[in-house]
Amino acid sequence: MITLTLLHPLQPVPVQSWTFEEEPKIRIGRSTSNEVVLYSAVVSRHHVEIRKVGKEWEVVNLGANGTYINGTRVNTALAIDGMVIRLASSGPKILIKIESEESSSQEQNLAEDSPQNRKQKQAKITKDTLISVKDEK
Numbered sequence: 001m002i003t004l005t006l007l008h009p010l011q012p013v014p015v016q017s018w019t020f021e022e023e024p025k026i027r028i029g030r031s032t033s034n035e036v037v038l039y040s041a042v043v044s045r046h047h048v049e050i051r052k053v054g055k056e057w058e059v060v061n062l063g064a065n066g067t068y069i070n071g072t073r074v075n076t077a078l079a080i081d082g083m084v085i086r087l088a089s090s091g092p093k094i095l096i097k098i099e100s101e102e103s104s105s106q107e108q109n110l111a112e113d114s115p116q117n118r119k120q121k122q123a124k125i126t127k128d129t130l131i132s133v134k135d136e137k
Contacts, residue, residue, distance in 0.1 A: 002026070002050070002057060004036055005095040007084065014095070025051045028087070028094070029063070042088035050079060050096070057098055059085055 004026065005017040018036050020026055027034040029047040038047075044063030051058045057079035061067035065088035069077055073089075081098040 001099040002079075003097040003099070004028070004050070005097065006038070007093040007095055009092070023052075025049055027062075036094075038087070038092050040087070040091055042091040047087050048085065055100070057096070059096075063087065065089070065091065 001019060001021050003017055003019045006015045007013065008015050018026075020035070023035065026036065027046055027049050028036040028038060028043075029045050030037065030039060030043050031045040034046065042065050044065065047061075047063035047065075048067045049060045049062055051060060059067065059069070059074065059077045059079050061073075061075050066073040068074070068086040068089060069083065079096050079098060081096070083096050084093050085096065086093050
């Protein structure tokens with residue numbers, strides 16, 4: 001799963017987020033045919049594409065004004081969890097959050113093993129046990 005978050009231009013606060021579960025590629029740009037549509041004069045119709053390559057994600061610049069990571073213009077770069085890309089040198093900033101399948105299943109296991117779920121399981125076991133004891137009499 002990958003989540004893209006548009007950041008406020010002056011502060012590092014989220015403005016809008018998009019989460020993608022199964023998509024092999026995500027296009028960002030002004031065109032309404034993109035998965036993420038941004039209306040900005042410096043953003044190209046098809047500005048950047050984020051592609052799934054094996055288990056990793058890759059950022060690919062498609063725009064005339066470039067895509068920047070840490071102030072450096074890139075054509076392609078490996079997407080890393082927590083990185084921020086900028087569309088054009090003065091354009092919108094997007095935070096990339098990548099959740100691996102392993103971390104997703106670990107979080108699910110933790111949720112299943114939460115104290116509340118354990119109490120519910122124990123209550124069910126206790127209830128089933130009481131019913132069994134009553135059946136024996």
